Amino acid sequence: MKIAVCLRRVPDTAEADVKVDGTGKGIVEDRLAFTINEADNYALEEALLLKEQRDAEVSLVSVGPKEADEVLRMGLAKGAAGAVRIDDKELQGSDGLALAEVLAAYFRKNPVDLVFTGCIAQDVEDSQVGPALAQLLGWPHTSYVVKLDCGDERMTVRRELEGGFLEVKDIARPAVVSIQTGGNTPRYASILGIKRARTKPLEALEPGAIDLDTSKAGEAGSRTRLERLYVPEVVSAAEMIEGDVSEKAGRLADILKEKGVS
Amino acid sequence: MSGIMVLAEHRHGDLRDVSHEVLSAARNLAEKTGEQVEAVLLGQGCDEMAQRLAAQAHRVIHAEHPAFRDFNYETWQQALVRLVKGREPSIVMIPHTAFGTDLGPSLAVELGVGIVSDAIGFEPGPDGLKVTRGVYGGKLNAERFISTTPALVMVRQSHFKPDQPGLEGEVVNWDPGDVGSGLRTRFISLEEVPSTGIDITKADVVVGIGRGVKEEKNIGPIREFAEHIGAVLAGSRPVIDAGWLEKERQVGSSGKTVKPRVYIALGISGAFQHVAGMTGSDTIIAVNKDPHAPIFAVAHYGIVDDLHKVVPALREKLA
Structure with missing residues (x-):
């Protein structure tokens, strides 16, 4: 079985101050660390677990700049056999569906049995690429998957719904499965794995090399367009407690005591 | 049209x-x-x-x-x-x-x-x-x-x-015509996430922790603080995903909705998935290093600082 995992390089903004750049459509990247998209890391783990259970080969695909090679190298170090990066210089402004078109073009040329994606990208937060990719390929999909049991022809998955419920369903292959975070424990790359990854194939492709219909990608090929990014006005009624740590803690202790908490 | x-x-x-x-x-x-x-x-x-x-x-x-x-x-x-x-x-x-x-x-x-x-x-x-x-x-x-x-x-x-x-x-x-044929996916059942007896929705005071706790070993002092003030410990998605707290302690749209008298959010940025599960709390206190964290939009009291400094100082004041 051939398994592919789609990986996205994203800025780690969880605890960072995110600023809009001069174009109004991007963010200031200078002081941000970049990493593998969190849900994609879980998707990669799911693929590697499957490889260990069955006779399967795992490959990686990313649409991104040269720097995305770091993310792919890490995936190779964890156990994937090869990686491809589709350069996104000519694909700027692609929305979720356009990105799915790029990946669909690649998989039409390089068929696999199963594609894993993360269920959400932590930067754009669209949750679109997996299901859209499946539809473009004429395959079924399933999303928010936290558990996957793989049979010879079909798979049983558990999807996470809101409010503490799981939906159990089965799905035929080939398919695209979007993985939710928390269902497995992503491994770390071993020293040996990192060494081995240096000699594994990591290929960079231009969009032309995958027979992409460029009228369907980039900003011109997208049916939605980013107008602007901005910092939302925080309408906060919060009383901000100032002072040094001891003063802040003192004031907070008083508030808690007032509320009968101590 | x-x-x-x-x-x-x-x-x-x-x-x-x-x-x-x-x-x-x-x-x-x-x-x-x-x-x-x-x-x-x-x-x-x-x-x-x-x-x-x-x-x-x-x-x-x-x-x-x-x-x-x-x-x-x-x-x-x-x-x-x-x-x-x-x-x-x-x-x-x-x-x-x-x-x-x-x-x-x-x-x-x-x-x-x-x-x-x-x-x-x-x-x-x-x-x-x-x-x-x-x-x-x-x-x-x-x-x-x-x-x-x-x-x-x-x-x-x-x-x-x-x-x-x-x-x-x-x-x-409306008659939808031919639907349900040629399907490649099939619904089997809905399952409830198994219960281990923890119920954060009944708590009067909740201490919620997020990505800002950084490492599992940092939870110890926060747990002790929560116990001291009679609060139940809960968390946002990253903390649950990492396996640091049980799934039943997850607050948010894919976890539980809580409405305690006091909710103390420590190192939680306030993504809407989390806020959806706690915005009904009577009093919300947020501690976060990022002054622009969305959690401050729903908080009643806010402290911009490192939770690992604030919690021990607060514990001391409440000794």
């Missing part, structure tokens, strides 16, 4: 709150565009739900079919492609939930239309619809423009207020 079509979501024989919220958002937008709102209900044995939707819509398109007994994006998509092509709405709204996001992107591909996720605001214009949505964990907003008709939007849950009845729409029974 006009009208705003809203897909209703239901589970266990009842409409989910998000259906009323999206209808409310659609009503507000329809007032600006002078259009009508059409609710779409696909199900089996849903007459009562159809009547309830009619109070929030000018028309309810109601299709009864055995294939709609359990949710499957494939059957919903078969029906919706037919319905949208037939009725030609200008906008189609579906909930941004595990139900809606499983369906929306592939439906958009099939219809050849543009789609925007997680919508929180709408501005109609002569050339199309401008949609506001959060990105980067709610730290920024993005305005996206959809140039196709219809425009497909997935609407954030727990964002719009659902209280907008007052209409008496007609319920139109």
Whole structure:
């Protein structure tokens, strides 16, 4: 079985101050660390677990700049056999569906049995690429998957719904499965794995090399367009407690005591 | 070509709150565009739900079919492609939930239309619809423009207020035709996440921890502090995913909704998925290093500082 995992390089903004750049459509990247998209890391783990259970080969695909090679190298170090990066210089402004078109073009040329994606990208937060990719390929999909049991022809998955419920369903292959975070424990790359990854194939492709219909990608090929990014006005009624740590803690202790908490 | 079509979501024989919220958002937008709102209900044995939707819509398109007994994006998509092509709405709204996001992107591909996720605001214009949505964990907003008709939007849950009845729409029974054949995915069952007896929803005081705790070993002092003030310990998604707290301690849209007297958010940035589960708390206290963290928008008291310094100092003051 051939398994592919789609990986996205994203800025780690969880605890960072995110600023809009001069174009109004991007963010200031200078002081941000970049990493593998969190849900994609879980998707990669799911693929590697499957490889260990069955006779399967795992490959990686990313649409991104040269720097995305770091993310792919890490995936190779964890156990994937090869990686491809589709350069996104000519694909700027692609929305979720356009990105799915790029990946669909690649998989039409390089068929696999199963594609894993993360269920959400932590930067754009669209949750679109997996299901859209499946539809473009004429395959079924399933999303928010936290558990996957793989049979010879079909798979049983558990999807996470809101409010503490799981939906159990089965799905035929080939398919695209979007993985939710928390269902497995992503491994770390071993020293040996990192060494081995240096000699594994990591290929960079231009969009032309995958027979992409460029009228369907980039900003011109997208049916939605980013107008602007901005910092939302925080309408906060919060009383901000100032002072040094001891003063802040003192004031907070008083508030808690007032509320009968101590 | 006009009208705003809203897909209703239901589970266990009842409409989910998000259906009323999206209808409310659609009503507000329809007032600006002078259009009508059409609710779409696909199900089996849903007459009562159809009547309830009619109070929030000018028309309810109601299709009864055995294939709609359990949710499957494939059957919903078969029906919706037919319905949208037939009725030609200008906008189609579906909930941004595990139900809606499983369906929306592939439906958009099939219809050849543009789609925007997680919508929180709408501005109609002569050339199309401008949609506001959060990105980067709610730290920024993005305005996206959809140039196709219809425009497909997935609407954030727990964002719009659902209280907008007052209409008496007609319920139109619609025959969806051939649906449910050629399926490659099959619904098996709904399972409840197994209980281990922890119930954070009954707690009077909740201490919620987020990504800002950094490492599992840092939880010890926070746990001790929580115990000292008689609070139950809970967490946001990253903490649960990492396995540092049990799944039943997760606060948010995919976890539990809590409404304690006091909620203390430590190192939680305040992504909407988390806020949806705690915004009903009487008093919210937030400690976060990032002064722009969205959590401060819902907090009553805020401290911009390192929780690992604040918690020990606070523990000392409350000794």
